[in-house]
Amino acid sequence: MIRKHGIKLTSATILILVLVAWQVLPTALDVPRFIIPTLSDSVVELKRMWTNEGLLGHILSTALYTVLGFVIGSLLGAVMGYLLGMSKFWEKVLSPYILALQIAPKVAFAPLFIMWFGYNSMPKLLVTVLIVFFPVLVNVLQAMRTVDRDLVNLARAYSLTRLGVFWKIEVPSTVPNLMAGLRIASTLAVIGVTVGELVGGNTGLGYLISYGGGQANAAMVFNAIILLTVIGFLLYVVLERIEERVLHYLPKSQH
Amino acid sequence: MALEFSEVSKSFPTQGEGSLLAVDNVSFRVEEGEFVSVVGPSGCGKSTILSMTAGLYQPTSGEVRVSNELVTGPNAHVGFMLQKDLLLPWRSIIANIEFGLEARGVGREERRARAMKELEHCQLSGFEDHYPYQLSGGMRQRAALARTLAINPEIILLDEPFSALDAQTKLLLQNSFAKTIKEAGKTTLLITHDLSEAVLMSDRILVLSERPGQVIAEIKVDLPHRDQPIKRRVLPEVGEYAAQLFKHLKLEEKAA
Ligand SMILES: Nc1ncnc2c1ncn2[C@@H]1O[C@H](COP(=O)(O)OP(=O)(O)OP(=O)(O)O)[C@@H](O)[C@H]1O
Ligand SMILES: [Mg+2]
Numbered sequence: 001m002i003r004k005h006g007i008k009l010t011s012a013t014i015l016i017l018v019l020v021a022w023q024v025l026p027t028a029l030d031v032p033r034f035i036i037p038t039l040s041d042s043v044v045e046l047k048r049m050w051t052n053e054g055l056l057g058h059i060l061s062t063a064l065y066t067v068l069g070f071v072i073g074s075l076l077g078a079v080m081g082y083l084l085g086m087s088k089f090w091e092k093v094l095s096p097y098i099l100a101l102q103i104a105p106k107v108a109f110a111p112l113f114i115m116w117f118g119y120n121s122m123p124k125l126l127v128t129v130l131i132v133f134f135p136v137l138v139n140v141l142q143a144m145r146t147v148d149r150d151l152v153n154l155a156r157a158y159s160l161t162r163l164g165v166f167w168k169i170e171v172p173s174t175v176p177n178l179m180a181g182l183r184i185a186s187t188l189a190v191i192g193v194t195v196g197e198l199v200g201g202n203t204g205l206g207y208l209i210s211y212g213g214g215q216a217n218a219a220m221v222f223n224a225i226i227l228l229t230v231i232g233f234l235l236y237v238v239l240e241r242i243e244e245r246v247l248h249y250l251p252k253s254q255h
Numbered sequence: 256m257a258l259e260f261s262e263v264s265k266s267f268p269t270q271g272e273g274s275l276l277a278v279d280n281v282s283f284r285v286e287e288g289e290f291v292s293v294v295g296p297s298g299c300g301k302s303t304i305l306s307m308t309a310g311l312y313q314p315t316s317g318e319v320r321v322s323n324e325l326v327t328g329p330n331a332h333v334g335f336m337l338q339k340d341l342l343l344p345w346r347s348i349i350a351n352i353e354f355g356l357e358a359r360g361v362g363r364e365e366r367r368a369r370a371m372k373e374l375e376h377c378q379l380s381g382f383e384d385h386y387p388y389q390l391s392g393g394m395r396q397r398a399a400l401a402r403t404l405a406i407n408p409e410i411i412l413l414d415e416p417f418s419a420l421d422a423q424t425k426l427l428l429q430n431s432f433a434k435t436i437k438e439a440g441k442t443t444l445l446i447t448h449d450l451s452e453a454v455l456m457s458d459r460i461l462v463l464s465e466r467p468g469q470v471i472a473e474i475k476v477d478l479p480h481r482d483q484p485i486k487r488r489v490l491p492e493v494g495e496y497a498a499q500l501f502k503h504l505k506l507e508e509k510a511a
Pocket of ligand 1: 268277297302303304
């Protein structure tokens, strides 16, 4: 109990220290505000963005595409992972391509998608889906390969059908890995959307970054980065909560 | 008769050409309600015999019959248990016990009722809503036995179910298994490394040779208290039976 309080207290202290440093250091070190704006500069800019730049709309748009891209990408990744996991043949056939695509830098596809689909929300959604897809796919596939053979045999001995084995043994066995994949994917989703918005379009926090950068408005860029981080953080926390509920049957490690 | 192996051989393909003969021309019978143990050196094909009885592998030649039916695949006659309890960690204990009944079209309420009954038999009352990680190793094995009994198999196959347990837990668990199995009147095939366990729990013991496994001896255990290994343990004849097994397995020569 004391330790828990201690952790929270220390954590809050660090936050306050960072904020104070942010406010005091740039002025103290004579760094101009278009290089590093102070905390209060950023707050003032945040208010201006809210009233003049339609900040809320940008936030909502980015959040929407992050979640949408994450959901679509991880759904596709999971489905593909399970399908390949059920077929040794297709897994072997496709694994070199999967590896190649996994290594390819997905964000570099953004300009291509813009050429193909134009300056709308399609490119950023596609980049996000693509970037989310692989960690989920790879985690599920990996887990499908390592499902306990004895559990599968047990299920077979109990006359479960192939589909029964899938739903009652393979899916639950792979959920921990699936959840780990989703957590990684959630942090990547924000990157996907940001790159999509940076490269093209006129909405979203990524757009505000390139817009603010063009105007040498460092405070605007700072604010957009912080808000993007918050979006990614919230998604991660939600997933963590879900994971905790779903995986309640795993023994908690003692601290 | 409950189980019959007639001239069963099993070879596994090895990497490259050729194959590995694991079980060689094994024949034996197990009568209804009988408790038979199989002992033999490591790698002699004991687990393979069990898998063929469960229908997970097909023999390369020969026939396996359970309740006079040719075994051609996994079937409802047998229930098996391994050294690993194989409880599904994401299911509560009661849901684990119900697992085997689900694929057999047993309705939800009857499933629960049958599982609760087995839970009691295996002395796990009060733990139905616990998860496997919350149980001790011995309790988990009892839960696995309850799951095996719940499907009401004609034969129970046990592959070293006690070998991962400490000596005390093992003794208590052997006793509770023996009692439960005797009460249920189940035919049982126990595979074990532990010679005294074989003597304490069985009506009959089959001794297998080194790989490829062949039946080299069959020993009838003529002792009382098959349902209470703890009582059987103190009988002076136990040592003699163990010594016989010892001799058949040529353990002294090997140690020399
Ligand atoms: N699926 C398989 N594929 C190939 N070889 C196998 C397979 N299963 C068993 N074997 C081989 O068959 C032989 C007998 O194996 P088995 O598991 O039946 O031995 P065992 O008597 O149960 O040994 P232990 O006492 O160590 O458990 C071993 O040499 C093993 O390598
Ligand atoms: Mg074995």
